[in-house]
Amino acid sequence: MGGTKHQRRGDTRRRIQDVALELFAEQGYEKTSLREIAERLAVTKAALYYHFKTKEDILVSLFQDMTRPMDELIDWAKEQPHTLATKQEVLRRYSEALAAASPLFRFMHENQATVRELSVGESFKDRMVVMMEIIKEPHMPLVDQVRCVSALFTMHAGMIALRDVEGDPEEKRKAALEVAIDLVTQAHGGTGGA
Amino acid sequence: MGGTKHQRRGDTRRRIQDVALELFAEQGYEKTSLREIAERLAVTKAALYYHFKTKEDILVSLFQDMTRPMDELIDWAKEQPHTLATKQEVLRRYSEALAAASPLFRFMHENQATVRELSVGESFKDRMVVMMEIIKEPHMPLVDQVRCVSALFTMHAGMIALRDVEGDPEEKRKAALEVAIDLVTQAHGGTGGA
Amino acid sequence: MGGTKHQRRGDTRRRIQDVALELFAEQGYEKTSLREIAERLAVTKAALYYHFKTKEDILVSLFQDMTRPMDELIDWAKEQPHTLATKQEVLRRYSEALAAASPLFRFMHENQATVRELSVGESFKDRMVVMMEIIKEPHMPLVDQVRCVSALFTMHAGMIALRDVEGDPEEKRKAALEVAIDLVTQAHGGTGGA
Amino acid sequence: MGGTKHQRRGDTRRRIQDVALELFAEQGYEKTSLREIAERLAVTKAALYYHFKTKEDILVSLFQDMTRPMDELIDWAKEQPHTLATKQEVLRRYSEALAAASPLFRFMHENQATVRELSVGESFKDRMVVMMEIIKEPHMPLVDQVRCVSALFTMHAGMIALRDVEGDPEEKRKAALEVAIDLVTQAHGGTGGA
DNA sequence: AATGAATGAGCCTTCATTCAT
DNA sequence: AATGAATGAAGGCTCATTCAT
Numbered sequence: 182m183g184g185t186k187h188q189r190r191g192d193t194r195r196r197i198q199d200v201a202l203e204l205f206a207e208q209g210y211e212k213t214s215l216r217e218i219a220e221r222l223a224v225t226k227a228a229l230y231y232h233f234k235t236k237e238d239i240l241v242s243l244f245q246d247m248t249r250p251m252d253e254l255i256d257w258a259k260e261q262p263h264t265l266a267t268k269q270e271v272l273r274r275y276s277e278a279l280a281a282a283s284p285l286f287r288f289m290h291e292n293q294a295t296v297r298e299l300s301v302g303e304s305f306k307d308r309m310v311v312m313m314e315i316i317k318e319p320h321m322p323l324v325d326q327v328r329c330v331s332a333l334f335t336m337h338a339g340m341i342a343l344r345d346v347e348g349d350p351e352e353k354r355k356a357a358l359e360v361a362i363d364l365v366t367q368a369h370g371g372t373g374g375a
Numbered sequence: 376m377g378g379t380k381h382q383r384r385g386d387t388r389r390r391i392q393d394v395a396l397e398l399f400a401e402q403g404y405e406k407t408s409l410r411e412i413a414e415r416l417a418v419t420k421a422a423l424y425y426h427f428k429t430k431e432d433i434l435v436s437l438f439q440d441m442t443r444p445m446d447e448l449i450d451w452a453k454e455q456p457h458t459l460a461t462k463q464e465v466l467r468r469y470s471e472a473l474a475a476a477s478p479l480f481r482f483m484h485e486n487q488a489t490v491r492e493l494s495v496g497e498s499f500k501d502r503m504v505v506m507m508e509i510i511k512e513p514h515m516p517l518v519d520q521v522r523c524v525s526a527l528f529t530m531h532a533g534m535i536a537l538r539d540v541e542g543d544p545e546e547k548r549k550a551a552l553e554v555a556i557d558l559v560t561q562a563h564g565g566t567g568g569a
Numbered sequence: 570m571g572g573t574k575h576q577r578r579g580d581t582r583r584r585i586q587d588v589a590l591e592l593f594a595e596q597g598y599e600k601t602s603l604r605e606i607a608e609r610l611a612v613t614k615a616a617l618y619y620h621f622k623t624k625e626d627i628l629v630s631l632f633q634d635m636t637r638p639m640d641e642l643i644d645w646a647k648e649q650p651h652t653l654a655t656k657q658e659v660l661r662r663y664s665e666a667l668a669a670a671s672p673l674f675r676f677m678h679e680n681q682a683t684v685r686e687l688s689v690g691e692s693f694k695d696r697m698v699v700m701m702e703i704i705k706e707p708h709m710p711l712v713d714q715v716r717c718v719s720a721l722f723t724m725h726a727g728m729i730a731l732r733d734v735e736g737d738p739e740e741k742r743k744a745a746l747e748v749a750i751d752l753v754t755q756a757h758g759g760t761g762g763a
Numbered sequence: 764m765g766g767t768k769h770q771r772r773g774d775t776r777r778r779i780q781d782v783a784l785e786l787f788a789e790q791g792y793e794k795t796s797l798r799e800i801a802e803r804l805a806v807t808k809a810a811l812y813y814h815f816k817t818k819e820d821i822l823v824s825l826f827q828d829m830t831r832p833m834d835e836l837i838d839w840a841k842e843q844p845h846t847l848a849t850k851q852e853v854l855r856r857y858s859e860a861l862a863a864a865s866p867l868f869r870f871m872h873e874n875q876a877t878v879r880e881l882s883v884g885e886s887f888k889d890r891m892v893v894m895m896e897i898i899k900e901p902h903m904p905l906v907d908q909v910r911c912v913s914a915l916f917t918m919h920a921g922m923i924a925l926r927d928v929e930g931d932p933e934e935k936r937k938a939a940l941e942v943a944i945d946l947v948t949q950a951h952g953g954t955g956g957a
Numbered sequence: 958a959a960t961g962a963a964t965g966a967g968c969c970t971t972c973a974t975t976c977a978t
Numbered sequence: 979a980a981t982g983a984a985t986g987a988a989g990g991c992t993c994a995t996t997c998a999t
Contacts, residue, residue, distance in 0.1 A: 209488030211405035293485035294403030335525040597876030599793035679875035682791035
């Protein structure tokens with residue numbers, strides 16, 4: 182006993198999430214049908230509705246499970262002073278959070294148009310805006326603000342565009358992080374400034 | 376005079392493209408139906424099919440019309456020596472091409488998952504890869520390669536994430552360009568000046 | 570001069586008929602679209618409407634052009650006495666008429682369901698009925714009536730099913746004719762009867 | 764009691780097949796729309812798609828259900844010696860199989876052009892070819908080969924052309940069978956008796 | 958003699974969703 | 979915990995046909 186049956190008991194929900202994320206990331210949200218998800222799991226579409234109220238709900242659940250680390254990061258950051266050191270630490274942690282939630286993040290990035298009018302889209306955008314507020318300062322010269330934005334984007338790019346570049350993913354992540362830290366440092370009048 | 380009838384004669388094709396781009400950019404490709412496009416133009420769906428063979432064809436036509444400047448840039452760049460000065464000039468021109476084709480570019484960026492399996496997706500990715508090859512050098516340290524990738528992304532970000540930042544679009548573009556040039560310059564070991 | 574331009578002047582109508590017959594026979598009436606016909610002729614659909622009022626009209630015109638020999642045969646047969654000799658001669662002529670209008674005939678045979686509710690369908694069926702009346706006699710025993718029906722069908726089969734059998738078409742036609750004549754002869758108490 | 768609800772439960776699939784066959788036979792495959800089938804059953808089009816993957820699939824299912832007897836006949840015939848007696852027995856059984864599957868057969872005959880490029884078309888033709896191989900011998904004189912082909916066609920004609928002739932269907936079938944047997948017997952050089 | 962532009966109707970198909978069991 | 983059966987809405991696409999030029 183303790184066989185697969187018991188192990189599988191109750192994990193259908195998770196299996197749905199896994200398959201859904203895989204397919205969403207691969208083909209996009211719209212192009213992935215519930216039929217497809219159900220077929221891959223060898224259950225009926227109706228079974229999905231036992232576990233989730235709507236298609237969007239599956240996405241929401243994925244989102245919630247995977248952005249918790251990011252939310253914690255934001256909460257932590259809000260209590261810290263707005264120093265360069267804090268920002269560097271935020272970038273470091275953000276980079277790790279990103280890596281942990283990598284497939285969802287890729288999905289979010291590649292399906293912005295779709296996701297924009299989903300409830301999840303707002304949350305995602307909100308989080309981005311908060312991150313921006315943490316990293317950049319409104320009084321900075323425009324160029325330095327761009328540097329801060331770019332720092333964040335560089336880490337995203339690290340997960341997306343760098344996939345075609347040779348090399349170990351972890352090393353690429355670190356390289357992206359280094360560049361990002363560089364950028365905010367410069368924005369703060371670091372070695373690159375006057 | 377010259378009444379609307381004559382003005383409208385023959386420009387239906389362009390009007391379809393205009394409306395389509397607008398809707399594609401706003402809601403995404405999948406979520407935009409031909410019915411919607413047709414309705415907005417006050418023609419029937421069948422009329423769209425007189426001008427374009429398929430829905431995808433509309434997208435392709437947009438793509439072709441708008442990437443020509445970018446192709447010319449690529450062709451020009453290929454004939455230049457791989458010097459830092461060339462790359463800086465490439466970035467400058469790329470920034471302009473981007474600005475000119477801005478809505479389509481935004482669309483491409485926000486619909487990557489969808490666009491990936493459309494014929495147009497390949498072309499887009501190919502172009503990105505070529506741009507990368509022009510900007511970065513394979514023998515560079517990984518961090519500098521990331522800087523180059525980031526330079527390109529910064530300009531994209533300039534059109535997307537910076538929309539929430541206050542300021543004149545043209546100034547933001549220039550700021551993004553400056554940061555991008557900075558990044559490749561650093562990748563080339565330069566201090567930016569000498 | 571006297572070039573292709575003059576030769577082609579006025580023969581568009583015939584060219585439409587030719588292509589239409591070819592496509593109708595190959596793919597059926599419903600599955601052949603006017604677009605397809607127009608494309609093969611390198612004209613626009615609208616051009617077809619200059620020459621024919623409707624799609625069905627094209628079919629009607631083909632039918633009229635090609636059934637004239639058969640109508641003449643029927644007219645002739647009606648004036649002859651209902652003797653075995655007459656019937657044999659009718660079969661002979663019918664066989665030739667069939668061969669001459671072979672593609673249309675094949676089409677009619679293979680598209681009965683479609684053609685049934687076209688004006689042309691009635692005409693076709695009428696003609697078949699008349700042919701039957703000429704060949705068979707109402708007072709004949711059922712088996713002999715079947716022989717007569719079969720005689721006609723044998724010749725049709727000669728053009729359709731026999732296409733897979735090796736041999737010269739003309740020889741196959743003659744063989745089918747021979748069997749058909751045999752059948753009516755037997756129906757008339759020939760060698761096969763008492 | 765035994766209310767219609769329970770009787771109707773689970774037989775929707777069969778009801779679709781029934782209505783479809785009826786309409787296909789009446790108007791042809793192309794001209795019969797799924798809307799029409801659905802309306803007649805008082806269900807939605809989507810319901811048809813729950814039971815069949817495509818429109819063609821409905822036809823395939825009809826075909827499979829109804830040609831099984833014919834396939835059994837073919838299998839049986841292949842194991843028998845190629846004697847005249849065997850062939851006569853084959854014709855007898857074929858005639859019965861034909862009568863049992865009569866509406867589908869009529870449909871196949873009247874929609875050859877359409878059916879030809881459907882998967883079902885090939886199967887149908889294959890079966891015809893096999894039947895021919897069983898009935899006729901390649902070394903026979905051409906005229907006798909035609910007799911064999913004609914024997915098969917006579918039975919088909921028995922179901923189609925004879926519909927206009929007065930008389931009991933079963934008697935007409937027997938008459939057609941008799942003529943068919945006569946034809947193969949003659950093809951084998953027999954006088955019919957000895 | 959033929960085209961360019963468009964229409965209205967309809968087609969097959971897919972989707973997310975529901976609900977009784 | 980999940981299925982079988984079905985729905986309503988919509989989607990992309992094709993067709994025969996029209997008409998001003």
